[in-house]
Amino acid sequence: MKKWKIMLSIFVLMLAAAAGTLYYFLNIKEYKTADTKVVEIVKSDYKIKLPDKGRSEGTTEGTTEGQAKGESGTKTAENTAVEATNSNDGRSSNSSQNAASSNQESKPVAADILAKYQPAFNDLESQANGKLNNLVSYAYSEYQAKKANGEEVSYFYFYSKYSSAAKQLETSIDQSFDYIYGALVKELEDSGYSAGEAKSIKDHYVSLKKQRRSALMKNAVENLK
Structure with a gap:
Protein backbone atom coordinates (compact mmCIF):
# COMPACT_ATOMS: atom_id res chain seq x y z
CA MET A 1 0.00 0.00 0.00
CA LYS A 2 2.84 2.35 0.90
CA LYS A 3 4.55 1.54 -2.41
CA TRP A 4 1.44 2.55 -4.38
CA LYS A 5 1.23 5.83 -2.47
CA ILE A 6 4.85 6.60 -3.33
CA MET A 7 4.28 5.78 -7.01
CA LEU A 8 1.11 7.89 -7.08
CA SER A 9 2.95 10.81 -5.49
CA ILE A 10 5.74 10.55 -8.06
CA PHE A 11 3.17 10.44 -10.87
CA VAL A 12 1.41 13.55 -9.53
CA LEU A 13 4.73 15.38 -9.26
CA MET A 14 5.60 14.42 -12.84
CA LEU A 15 2.26 15.73 -14.05
CA ALA A 16 2.73 18.95 -12.12
CA ALA A 17 6.23 19.37 -13.53
CA ALA A 18 5.01 18.69 -17.06
CA ALA A 19 2.14 21.14 -16.64
CA GLY A 20 4.49 23.75 -15.23
CA THR A 21 6.93 23.27 -18.10
CA LEU A 22 4.15 23.52 -20.66
CA TYR A 23 2.79 26.66 -19.01
CA TYR A 24 6.27 28.17 -19.01
CA PHE A 25 6.84 27.54 -22.70
CA LEU A 26 3.36 28.68 -23.72
CA ASN A 27 2.82 31.67 -21.45
CA ILE A 28 6.02 32.83 -19.77
CA LYS A 29 9.00 32.24 -22.00
CA GLU A 30 9.51 35.06 -24.48
CA TYR A 31 10.21 34.22 -28.09
CA LYS A 32 11.63 36.53 -30.72
CA THR A 33 8.48 36.72 -32.76
CA ALA A 34 8.61 40.29 -34.06
CA ASP A 35 7.69 40.19 -37.73
CA THR A 36 6.75 43.22 -39.84
CA LYS A 37 4.85 41.02 -42.28
CA VAL A 38 2.60 39.68 -39.52
CA VAL A 39 2.04 43.22 -38.23
CA GLU A 40 1.03 44.27 -41.73
CA ILE A 41 -1.45 41.39 -42.02
CA VAL A 42 -3.22 41.88 -38.69
CA LYS A 43 -3.33 45.68 -38.60
CA SER A 44 -6.79 47.25 -38.53
CA ASP A 45 -7.18 48.77 -41.98
CA TYR A 46 -10.67 47.59 -42.87
CA LYS A 47 -12.58 49.60 -45.42
CA ILE A 48 -16.08 50.10 -44.05
CA LYS A 49 -18.86 51.83 -45.92
CA LEU A 50 -22.02 52.43 -43.93
CA PRO A 51 -25.32 52.78 -45.80
CA ASP A 52 -27.11 56.10 -46.09
CA LYS A 53 -29.43 56.78 -43.20
CA GLY A 54 -31.91 58.71 -45.32
CA ARG A 55 -35.43 57.39 -45.20
CA SER A 56 -37.84 57.04 -48.08
CA GLU A 57 -40.18 59.91 -47.40
CA GLY A 58 -43.76 59.50 -48.56
CA THR A 59 -45.11 62.16 -50.88
CA THR A 60 -48.50 63.65 -50.28
CA GLU A 61 -50.45 64.54 -53.36
CA GLY A 62 -52.32 67.83 -53.16
CA THR A 63 -56.07 67.91 -53.58
CA THR A 64 -57.75 69.93 -56.27
CA GLU A 65 -60.75 71.96 -55.38
CA GLY A 66 -63.55 71.33 -57.86
CA GLN A 67 -65.65 74.17 -59.12
CA ALA A 68 -69.13 73.13 -60.06
CA LYS A 69 -70.64 75.35 -62.65
CA GLY A 70 -74.16 75.35 -63.93
CA GLU A 71 -74.95 75.52 -67.64
CA SER A 72 -75.77 79.20 -67.29
CA GLY A 73 -72.72 79.81 -65.01
CA THR A 74 -74.92 80.94 -62.09
CA LYS A 75 -75.68 79.17 -58.81
CA THR A 76 -78.02 79.81 -55.98
CA ALA A 77 -76.56 80.80 -52.60
CA GLU A 78 -77.91 77.57 -51.08
CA ASN A 79 -76.21 75.32 -53.66
CA THR A 80 -72.95 77.24 -53.29
CA ALA A 81 -72.96 76.80 -49.49
CA VAL A 82 -73.67 73.04 -49.77
CA GLU A 83 -70.95 72.52 -52.37
CA ALA A 84 -68.42 74.52 -50.31
CA THR A 85 -69.17 72.36 -47.25
CA ASN A 86 -68.81 69.12 -49.24
CA SER A 87 -65.57 70.39 -50.77
CA ASN A 88 -64.10 71.22 -47.34
CA ASP A 89 -65.13 67.81 -45.96
CA GLY A 90 -63.53 66.13 -48.94
CA ARG A 91 -60.26 68.02 -48.50
CA SER A 92 -60.19 67.23 -44.78
CA SER A 93 -60.79 63.52 -45.39
CA ASN A 94 -58.19 63.32 -48.14
CA SER A 95 -55.64 65.22 -46.04
CA SER A 96 -56.11 62.83 -43.11
CA GLN A 97 -55.76 59.79 -45.33
CA ASN A 98 -52.69 61.20 -47.05
CA ALA A 99 -51.08 62.15 -43.74
CA ALA A 100 -51.63 58.65 -42.35
CA SER A 101 -50.28 57.12 -45.54
CA SER A 102 -47.26 59.43 -45.43
CA ASN A 103 -46.47 58.45 -41.83
CA GLN A 104 -46.67 54.77 -42.70
CA GLU A 105 -44.43 55.16 -45.73
CA SER A 106 -41.86 57.36 -43.95
CA LYS A 107 -41.18 54.83 -41.16
CA PRO A 108 -38.97 52.02 -42.49
CA VAL A 109 -39.59 48.40 -41.58
CA ALA A 110 -37.04 46.89 -39.17
CA ALA A 111 -36.22 44.11 -41.63
CA ASP A 112 -35.42 46.71 -44.29
CA ILE A 113 -32.99 48.47 -41.96
CA LEU A 114 -31.25 45.17 -41.19
CA ALA A 115 -31.03 44.33 -44.88
CA LYS A 116 -29.55 47.75 -45.61
CA TYR A 117 -26.57 47.03 -43.33
CA GLN A 118 -26.02 43.45 -44.49
CA PRO A 119 -23.61 44.39 -47.32
CA ALA A 120 -21.35 46.17 -44.80
CA PHE A 121 -21.26 43.08 -42.58
CA ASN A 122 -20.64 40.80 -45.56
CA ASP A 123 -17.81 43.00 -46.77
CA LEU A 124 -16.19 42.97 -43.32
CA GLU A 125 -16.46 39.18 -43.19
CA SER A 126 -14.80 38.91 -46.60
CA GLN A 127 -11.92 41.18 -45.54
CA ALA A 128 -11.49 39.30 -42.25
CA ASN A 129 -11.37 35.92 -43.99
CA GLY A 130 -8.81 37.31 -46.42
CA LYS A 131 -6.56 38.42 -43.56
CA LEU A 132 -6.97 35.08 -41.79
CA ASN A 133 -6.02 33.18 -44.95
CA ASN A 134 -2.98 35.42 -45.42
CA LEU A 135 -1.89 34.80 -41.83
CA VAL A 136 -2.21 31.02 -42.18
CA SER A 137 -0.37 31.04 -45.51
CA TYR A 138 2.45 33.13 -44.09
CA ALA A 139 2.80 30.85 -41.04
CA TYR A 140 2.97 27.81 -43.31
CA SER A 141 5.56 29.44 -45.58
CA GLU A 142 7.73 30.29 -42.56
CA TYR A 143 7.44 26.73 -41.29
CA GLN A 144 8.41 25.31 -44.68
CA ALA A 145 11.35 27.72 -44.99
CA LYS A 146 12.73 26.67 -41.59
CA LYS A 147 12.48 23.01 -42.51
CA ALA A 148 14.12 23.58 -45.90
CA ASN A 149 17.00 25.47 -44.28
CA GLY A 150 17.52 22.77 -41.68
CA SER A 163 -1.77 32.76 -31.47
CA SER A 164 -0.85 36.31 -30.48
CA ALA A 165 -1.32 37.47 -34.07
CA ALA A 166 -4.68 35.69 -34.28
CA LYS A 167 -5.86 37.43 -31.09
CA GLN A 168 -4.84 40.82 -32.48
CA LEU A 169 -6.66 40.03 -35.70
CA GLU A 170 -9.81 39.01 -33.83
CA THR A 171 -9.69 42.20 -31.75
CA SER A 172 -9.46 44.40 -34.84
CA ILE A 173 -12.35 42.50 -36.46
CA ASP A 174 -14.44 42.93 -33.30
CA GLN A 175 -13.83 46.68 -33.29
CA SER A 176 -14.92 47.00 -36.93
CA PHE A 177 -17.99 44.85 -36.33
CA ASP A 178 -18.97 46.90 -33.28
CA TYR A 179 -18.68 50.08 -35.35
CA ILE A 180 -21.14 48.80 -37.97
CA TYR A 181 -23.39 47.17 -35.38
CA GLY A 182 -23.53 50.37 -33.31
CA ALA A 183 -24.66 52.35 -36.35
CA LEU A 184 -27.32 49.73 -37.09
CA VAL A 185 -28.68 49.72 -33.54
CA LYS A 186 -28.78 53.52 -33.47
CA GLU A 187 -30.82 53.67 -36.67
CA LEU A 188 -33.19 51.01 -35.36
CA GLU A 189 -33.74 52.96 -32.14
CA ASP A 190 -34.09 56.25 -34.01
CA SER A 191 -36.83 54.60 -36.06
CA GLY A 192 -38.68 53.43 -32.95
CA TYR A 193 -37.42 49.85 -32.80
CA SER A 194 -35.60 47.90 -30.10
CA ALA A 195 -31.92 46.98 -30.32
CA GLY A 196 -33.12 43.39 -29.95
CA GLU A 197 -34.13 43.48 -33.61
CA ALA A 198 -30.42 43.14 -34.46
CA LYS A 199 -29.72 40.24 -32.06
CA SER A 200 -29.70 37.66 -34.86
CA ILE A 201 -26.82 39.50 -36.55
CA LYS A 202 -24.83 39.57 -33.30
CA ASP A 203 -25.45 35.85 -32.75
CA HIS A 204 -24.36 35.07 -36.30
CA TYR A 205 -21.14 37.02 -35.80
CA VAL A 206 -20.32 35.15 -32.57
CA SER A 207 -20.91 31.87 -34.40
CA LEU A 208 -18.55 32.97 -37.19
CA LYS A 209 -15.85 33.78 -34.62
CA LYS A 210 -16.02 30.24 -33.27
CA GLN A 211 -15.82 28.86 -36.80
CA ARG A 212 -12.75 31.00 -37.52
CA ARG A 213 -10.97 29.75 -34.40
CA SER A 214 -11.80 26.16 -35.28
CA ALA A 215 -10.62 26.63 -38.87
CA LEU A 216 -7.40 28.27 -37.68
CA MET A 217 -6.59 25.38 -35.35
CA LYS A 218 -7.44 22.84 -38.04
CA ASN A 219 -5.18 24.54 -40.57
CA ALA A 220 -2.38 24.78 -38.03
CA VAL A 221 -2.56 21.06 -37.22
CA GLU A 222 -2.74 20.06 -40.88
CA ASN A 223 0.06 22.34 -42.07
CA LEU A 224 2.53 21.88 -39.22
CA LYS A 225 2.95 18.15 -39.72
Missing part, protein backbone atom coordinates in the same frame (compact mmCIF):
# COMPACT_ATOMS: atom_id res chain seq x y z
CA GLU A 151 16.59 25.11 -38.83
CA GLU A 152 15.07 23.90 -35.60
CA VAL A 153 11.28 24.01 -35.73
CA SER A 154 9.87 25.03 -32.36
CA TYR A 155 6.13 24.47 -32.07
CA PHE A 156 6.10 26.65 -28.97
CA TYR A 157 7.58 29.47 -31.06
CA PHE A 158 4.87 29.11 -33.71
CA TYR A 159 2.14 28.91 -31.07
CA SER A 160 3.40 32.03 -29.29
CA LYS A 161 3.82 34.01 -32.48
CA TYR A 162 0.67 33.15 -34.37
Whole structure:
Protein backbone atom coordinates (compact mmCIF):
# COMPACT_ATOMS: atom_id res chain seq x y z
CA MET A 1 0.00 0.00 0.00
CA LYS A 2 2.84 2.35 0.90
CA LYS A 3 4.55 1.54 -2.41
CA TRP A 4 1.44 2.55 -4.38
CA LYS A 5 1.23 5.83 -2.47
CA ILE A 6 4.85 6.60 -3.33
CA MET A 7 4.28 5.78 -7.01
CA LEU A 8 1.11 7.89 -7.08
CA SER A 9 2.95 10.81 -5.49
CA ILE A 10 5.74 10.55 -8.06
CA PHE A 11 3.17 10.44 -10.87
CA VAL A 12 1.41 13.55 -9.53
CA LEU A 13 4.73 15.38 -9.26
CA MET A 14 5.60 14.42 -12.84
CA LEU A 15 2.26 15.73 -14.05
CA ALA A 16 2.73 18.95 -12.12
CA ALA A 17 6.23 19.37 -13.53
CA ALA A 18 5.01 18.69 -17.06
CA ALA A 19 2.14 21.14 -16.64
CA GLY A 20 4.49 23.75 -15.23
CA THR A 21 6.93 23.27 -18.10
CA LEU A 22 4.15 23.52 -20.66
CA TYR A 23 2.79 26.66 -19.01
CA TYR A 24 6.27 28.17 -19.01
CA PHE A 25 6.84 27.54 -22.70
CA LEU A 26 3.36 28.68 -23.72
CA ASN A 27 2.82 31.67 -21.45
CA ILE A 28 6.02 32.83 -19.77
CA LYS A 29 9.00 32.24 -22.00
CA GLU A 30 9.51 35.06 -24.48
CA TYR A 31 10.21 34.22 -28.09
CA LYS A 32 11.63 36.53 -30.72
CA THR A 33 8.48 36.72 -32.76
CA ALA A 34 8.61 40.29 -34.06
CA ASP A 35 7.69 40.19 -37.73
CA THR A 36 6.75 43.22 -39.84
CA LYS A 37 4.85 41.02 -42.28
CA VAL A 38 2.60 39.68 -39.52
CA VAL A 39 2.04 43.22 -38.23
CA GLU A 40 1.03 44.27 -41.73
CA ILE A 41 -1.45 41.39 -42.02
CA VAL A 42 -3.22 41.88 -38.69
CA LYS A 43 -3.33 45.68 -38.60
CA SER A 44 -6.79 47.25 -38.53
CA ASP A 45 -7.18 48.77 -41.98
CA TYR A 46 -10.67 47.59 -42.87
CA LYS A 47 -12.58 49.60 -45.42
CA ILE A 48 -16.08 50.10 -44.05
CA LYS A 49 -18.86 51.83 -45.92
CA LEU A 50 -22.02 52.43 -43.93
CA PRO A 51 -25.32 52.78 -45.80
CA ASP A 52 -27.11 56.10 -46.09
CA LYS A 53 -29.43 56.78 -43.20
CA GLY A 54 -31.91 58.71 -45.32
CA ARG A 55 -35.43 57.39 -45.20
CA SER A 56 -37.84 57.04 -48.08
CA GLU A 57 -40.18 59.91 -47.40
CA GLY A 58 -43.76 59.50 -48.56
CA THR A 59 -45.11 62.16 -50.88
CA THR A 60 -48.50 63.65 -50.28
CA GLU A 61 -50.45 64.54 -53.36
CA GLY A 62 -52.32 67.83 -53.16
CA THR A 63 -56.07 67.91 -53.58
CA THR A 64 -57.75 69.93 -56.27
CA GLU A 65 -60.75 71.96 -55.38
CA GLY A 66 -63.55 71.33 -57.86
CA GLN A 67 -65.65 74.17 -59.12
CA ALA A 68 -69.13 73.13 -60.06
CA LYS A 69 -70.64 75.35 -62.65
CA GLY A 70 -74.16 75.35 -63.93
CA GLU A 71 -74.95 75.52 -67.64
CA SER A 72 -75.77 79.20 -67.29
CA GLY A 73 -72.72 79.81 -65.01
CA THR A 74 -74.92 80.94 -62.09
CA LYS A 75 -75.68 79.17 -58.81
CA THR A 76 -78.02 79.81 -55.98
CA ALA A 77 -76.56 80.80 -52.60
CA GLU A 78 -77.91 77.57 -51.08
CA ASN A 79 -76.21 75.32 -53.66
CA THR A 80 -72.95 77.24 -53.29
CA ALA A 81 -72.96 76.80 -49.49
CA VAL A 82 -73.67 73.04 -49.77
CA GLU A 83 -70.95 72.52 -52.37
CA ALA A 84 -68.42 74.52 -50.31
CA THR A 85 -69.17 72.36 -47.25
CA ASN A 86 -68.81 69.12 -49.24
CA SER A 87 -65.57 70.39 -50.77
CA ASN A 88 -64.10 71.22 -47.34
CA ASP A 89 -65.13 67.81 -45.96
CA GLY A 90 -63.53 66.13 -48.94
CA ARG A 91 -60.26 68.02 -48.50
CA SER A 92 -60.19 67.23 -44.78
CA SER A 93 -60.79 63.52 -45.39
CA ASN A 94 -58.19 63.32 -48.14
CA SER A 95 -55.64 65.22 -46.04
CA SER A 96 -56.11 62.83 -43.11
CA GLN A 97 -55.76 59.79 -45.33
CA ASN A 98 -52.69 61.20 -47.05
CA ALA A 99 -51.08 62.15 -43.74
CA ALA A 100 -51.63 58.65 -42.35
CA SER A 101 -50.28 57.12 -45.54
CA SER A 102 -47.26 59.43 -45.43
CA ASN A 103 -46.47 58.45 -41.83
CA GLN A 104 -46.67 54.77 -42.70
CA GLU A 105 -44.43 55.16 -45.73
CA SER A 106 -41.86 57.36 -43.95
CA LYS A 107 -41.18 54.83 -41.16
CA PRO A 108 -38.97 52.02 -42.49
CA VAL A 109 -39.59 48.40 -41.58
CA ALA A 110 -37.04 46.89 -39.17
CA ALA A 111 -36.22 44.11 -41.63
CA ASP A 112 -35.42 46.71 -44.29
CA ILE A 113 -32.99 48.47 -41.96
CA LEU A 114 -31.25 45.17 -41.19
CA ALA A 115 -31.03 44.33 -44.88
CA LYS A 116 -29.55 47.75 -45.61
CA TYR A 117 -26.57 47.03 -43.33
CA GLN A 118 -26.02 43.45 -44.49
CA PRO A 119 -23.61 44.39 -47.32
CA ALA A 120 -21.35 46.17 -44.80
CA PHE A 121 -21.26 43.08 -42.58
CA ASN A 122 -20.64 40.80 -45.56
CA ASP A 123 -17.81 43.00 -46.77
CA LEU A 124 -16.19 42.97 -43.32
CA GLU A 125 -16.46 39.18 -43.19
CA SER A 126 -14.80 38.91 -46.60
CA GLN A 127 -11.92 41.18 -45.54
CA ALA A 128 -11.49 39.30 -42.25
CA ASN A 129 -11.37 35.92 -43.99
CA GLY A 130 -8.81 37.31 -46.42
CA LYS A 131 -6.56 38.42 -43.56
CA LEU A 132 -6.97 35.08 -41.79
CA ASN A 133 -6.02 33.18 -44.95
CA ASN A 134 -2.98 35.42 -45.42
CA LEU A 135 -1.89 34.80 -41.83
CA VAL A 136 -2.21 31.02 -42.18
CA SER A 137 -0.37 31.04 -45.51
CA TYR A 138 2.45 33.13 -44.09
CA ALA A 139 2.80 30.85 -41.04
CA TYR A 140 2.97 27.81 -43.31
CA SER A 141 5.56 29.44 -45.58
CA GLU A 142 7.73 30.29 -42.56
CA TYR A 143 7.44 26.73 -41.29
CA GLN A 144 8.41 25.31 -44.68
CA ALA A 145 11.35 27.72 -44.99
CA LYS A 146 12.73 26.67 -41.59
CA LYS A 147 12.48 23.01 -42.51
CA ALA A 148 14.12 23.58 -45.90
CA ASN A 149 17.00 25.47 -44.28
CA GLY A 150 17.52 22.77 -41.68
CA GLU A 151 16.59 25.11 -38.83
CA GLU A 152 15.07 23.90 -35.60
CA VAL A 153 11.28 24.01 -35.73
CA SER A 154 9.87 25.03 -32.36
CA TYR A 155 6.13 24.47 -32.07
CA PHE A 156 6.10 26.65 -28.97
CA TYR A 157 7.58 29.47 -31.06
CA PHE A 158 4.87 29.11 -33.71
CA TYR A 159 2.14 28.91 -31.07
CA SER A 160 3.40 32.03 -29.29
CA LYS A 161 3.82 34.01 -32.48
CA TYR A 162 0.67 33.15 -34.37
CA SER A 163 -1.77 32.76 -31.47
CA SER A 164 -0.85 36.31 -30.48
CA ALA A 165 -1.32 37.47 -34.07
CA ALA A 166 -4.68 35.69 -34.28
CA LYS A 167 -5.86 37.43 -31.09
CA GLN A 168 -4.84 40.82 -32.48
CA LEU A 169 -6.66 40.03 -35.70
CA GLU A 170 -9.81 39.01 -33.83
CA THR A 171 -9.69 42.20 -31.75
CA SER A 172 -9.46 44.40 -34.84
CA ILE A 173 -12.35 42.50 -36.46
CA ASP A 174 -14.44 42.93 -33.30
CA GLN A 175 -13.83 46.68 -33.29
CA SER A 176 -14.92 47.00 -36.93
CA PHE A 177 -17.99 44.85 -36.33
CA ASP A 178 -18.97 46.90 -33.28
CA TYR A 179 -18.68 50.08 -35.35
CA ILE A 180 -21.14 48.80 -37.97
CA TYR A 181 -23.39 47.17 -35.38
CA GLY A 182 -23.53 50.37 -33.31
CA ALA A 183 -24.66 52.35 -36.35
CA LEU A 184 -27.32 49.73 -37.09
CA VAL A 185 -28.68 49.72 -33.54
CA LYS A 186 -28.78 53.52 -33.47
CA GLU A 187 -30.82 53.67 -36.67
CA LEU A 188 -33.19 51.01 -35.36
CA GLU A 189 -33.74 52.96 -32.14
CA ASP A 190 -34.09 56.25 -34.01
CA SER A 191 -36.83 54.60 -36.06
CA GLY A 192 -38.68 53.43 -32.95
CA TYR A 193 -37.42 49.85 -32.80
CA SER A 194 -35.60 47.90 -30.10
CA ALA A 195 -31.92 46.98 -30.32
CA GLY A 196 -33.12 43.39 -29.95
CA GLU A 197 -34.13 43.48 -33.61
CA ALA A 198 -30.42 43.14 -34.46
CA LYS A 199 -29.72 40.24 -32.06
CA SER A 200 -29.70 37.66 -34.86
CA ILE A 201 -26.82 39.50 -36.55
CA LYS A 202 -24.83 39.57 -33.30
CA ASP A 203 -25.45 35.85 -32.75
CA HIS A 204 -24.36 35.07 -36.30
CA TYR A 205 -21.14 37.02 -35.80
CA VAL A 206 -20.32 35.15 -32.57
CA SER A 207 -20.91 31.87 -34.40
CA LEU A 208 -18.55 32.97 -37.19
CA LYS A 209 -15.85 33.78 -34.62
CA LYS A 210 -16.02 30.24 -33.27
CA GLN A 211 -15.82 28.86 -36.80
CA ARG A 212 -12.75 31.00 -37.52
CA ARG A 213 -10.97 29.75 -34.40
CA SER A 214 -11.80 26.16 -35.28
CA ALA A 215 -10.62 26.63 -38.87
CA LEU A 216 -7.40 28.27 -37.68
CA MET A 217 -6.59 25.38 -35.35
CA LYS A 218 -7.44 22.84 -38.04
CA ASN A 219 -5.18 24.54 -40.57
CA ALA A 220 -2.38 24.78 -38.03
CA VAL A 221 -2.56 21.06 -37.22
CA GLU A 222 -2.74 20.06 -40.88
CA ASN A 223 0.06 22.34 -42.07
CA LEU A 224 2.53 21.88 -39.22
CA LYS A 225 2.95 18.15 -39.72
